Amino acid sequence: MEKFNIEPYNSDEISNFRKEEAYLRAKKKVDTIIGFYWHLAVYVIVNIFLIILIGVNAGFDGFGPYATATFWGIGLAFHFLGAFGPDFFFGKDWEKKKIEEYMDKERQSWE
Structure with a gap:
């Protein structure tokens, strides 16, 4: 049976790996947001054109x-x-903040 020599990673390698993973997740999120803005731009341009075209020819x-x-x-x-x-x-944190806000209002009404 063959033995594998697996040396443990040192903390610098783990830290670099985590930073790389975080960068890749952030990059993917930014690419998704950029994709949405392109979709929005195309939506606005095409629909303005279609509304004018159809509206002029068939009525609004x-x-x-x-x-x-x-x-x-x-x-x-x-x-x-x-x-x-x-x-x-x-x-x-919206829900947590709202709960705290309403609890503060209740406390003020008790005083």
């Missing part, structure tokens, strides 16, 4: 000129949530 009344913008907008909203996460609006 009804849902027709706005259908593409509406349904594509739903997809864009999901892309937004994927890029920024559901914590974008409230933040990770």
Whole structure:
């Protein structure tokens, strides 16, 4: 049976590995956000063009000129949530801060 010689990693190597992993995660997050902004730019440009084109030719009344913008907008909203996460609006500590705020108000009313 063959034995493998596995030397333990030293702390510098582990630290470098963690820094590299953190960099790769951050880079992926930035690339995702950049992708969302490109998607948003294309959405705005294409839908302005389509709304004007369809509106001029078929009239601006009804849902027709706005259908593409509406349904594509739903997809864009999901892309937004994927890029920024559901914590974008409230933040990770939002619930905790609100609870503390309401508890402080209750304490003040007791005094």
